[in-house]
Structures are given as C-alpha cells and as structure tokens.
C-alpha cells in the first residue's frame with residue numbers, strides 16, 4: 001500500500017537518493033507525495049528535472065510533512081533546525097510527527113533537543129539500498145508509537161535488511177556497513193589493478209573483480225561458512241592462493257581493515 005501522507009526529505013544527496021529511488025520505484029512512496037529540500041537552487045533544479053520530484057530550497061515545505069527523512073551532513077544539522085521548528089508551529093500539529101535521521105554519529109538525545117515536538121528515529125542505512133541490497137540499523141527515540149515503528153520498518157525493508165539495535169551499537173554498525181562499501185570497493189579496485197598488472201584488459205579485470213566479490217559473499221552466506229573455512233577451501237598446498245595470502249599477511253591487510261573499521265566507528269562517535 002502506498003505511503004498515505006506527504007513525505008518530507010531534507011537533504012537529497014547520495015544517501016537520500018539511494019533510499020528514495022527504490023521507494024519510488026516500488027510505489028511505496030508516490031512522487032507526488034515527496035516534498036524535498038536541498039541547499040542550493042542549482043541542485044534543486046537538477047534533481048527536480050532528473051527525478052520528477054518537487055525539490056526546492058524552501059525547507060518549510062519539506063518540514064510541514066508529518067514524516068521527514070533528514071539526510072544533510074552531520075555538520076549541517078544546526079542550520080536546518082530553525083526551519084523545522086517554524087514549520088511545526090505554523091501548521092496544525094500532525095498526528096505523531098516523525099523525524100527519521102540518517103546522520104552519521106548524531107545521537108538521539110541531540111536530535112530530540114534540536115527537533116522538539118517530533119518523535120525521532122536514528123537510522124543507519126548504506127548505499128547498497130539503491131539496488132535493494134541495503135542494511136539499515138534502527139534505534140528508536142522517545143515516543144515513537146508502534147504504528148510509526150511499523151511504517152519505518154516497512155520503509156527500510158523495501159531496500160534491504162532491517163535490524164533494531166541499542167543505540168551504542170550504531171557507531172560500529174555504521175563503520176562496518178555504511179563505510180564498509182568504500183573499504184570493499186578499494187579491495188575490488190586493487191585486485192583489478194593486480195589483474196591489469198598481470199595482463200588482463202581493464203574492463204574485464206573490473207568485471208571479474210566485482211563478480212568474484214559478489215560470488216564470495218553469496219557463498220559465505222548461502223553455505224553459512226566461516227570465512228576461515230572458505231579461505232582453506234581455496235588454498236591448495238604450495239598453490240597460487242597460498243602465494244597471494246603470504247603477501248597479504250606480509251602487508252598487514254587484516255590489521256589495516258580492523259583499524260579502518262575502528263577509525264570509522266571512532267569518527268562516528270566524534271560526530272555526535
């Protein structure tokens with residue numbers, strides 16, 4: 001069933017688009033229901049043309065919707081709060097006005113302080129949402145009723161798997177799942193670079209790297225394998241994989257990835 005209310009979107013960058021486009025495609029959210037706001041007139045015009053949506057720099061229109069997806073940068077949150085307060089006082093109070101924030105690191109207590117009068121949900125999505133292979137972590141603020149919770153779960157379920165987590169777990173969740181696509185993209189790009197160095201043409205190398213990554217993930221999940229088991233399955237005595245693994249261990253790949261996830265989680269905590 002389509003979303004029955006207008007749907008505000010404040011900030012229509014890469015993350016908001018990765019969520020909104022599949023929701024529009026699925027019909028859960030109708031184009032005519034979306035009231036989106038961005039910072040610059042140039043973005044508003046480009047996005048309105050590209051997406052066929054009402055996009056403007058007048059945030060009041062977006063904030064007057066009973067449910068608002070907030071997707072500006074964490075550093076921009078202070079700038080958007082006054083328009084939210086004005087819209088709430090100007091309009092008849094909506095039934096349970098709700099704010100869904102995807103801002104990295106910004107905790108529920110701060111959302112509730114900056115956006116009084118709205119129940120708040122902190123959502124941590126990732127960009128694979130665009131191809132409906134996303135993961136979203138959710139933590140509920142005070143006063144989010146069961147009906148609203150159901151709507152939010154349904155919304156994010158359209159773009160992938162939804163997990164409800166205690167708020168302190170959202171920072172490591174984001175480090176692994178939201179920053180993780182960049183880390184894995186670096187691995188895919190580097191492996192393709194290696195194949196090019198070994199003689200494959202670039203387009204073929206890139207295609208093979210992506211398919212290898214997707215196939216490995218499907219095997220790990222489909223067979224419920226521990227990653228160590230999969231590694232051992234592939235590694236023949238005195239073979240090619242053992243030769244490659246020796247280089248990865250020498251270069252400290254494990255430690256580098258562990259530190260990358262820890263650094264991303266720490267940065268998320270700092271953005272509070």
Ligand SMILES: NC(=O)C1=CN([C@@H]2O[C@H](COP(=O)(O)OP(=O)(O)OC[C@H]3O[C@@H](n4cnc5c(N)ncnc54)[C@H](OP(=O)(O)O)[C@@H]3O)[C@@H](O)[C@H]2O)C=CC1
Pocket residue numbers: 010011012013014015016037038039040041043044059071072073074076079080102103104124125126127178179
């Ligand atoms: N990218 C990702 O993979 C993930 C991002 N997030 C979170 O999502 C949020 C958005 O990130 P991302 O999409 O990458 O960022 P982008 O820079 O791509 O998008 C930011 C958007 O905010 C708009 N904006 C800025 N200031 C205002 C304002 N005062 N009023 C209305 N709109 C405004 C910008 O408009 P304009 O174009 O006109 O400048 C732009 O549309 C961040 O908080 C990030 O932490 C969370 C998980 C993953």
Ligand SMILES: O=C(O)[C@@H]1CCC=N1
Pocket residue numbers: 104174178179
């Ligand atoms: O890099 C960032 O800050 C955002 C949040 C997680 C992914 N991208």
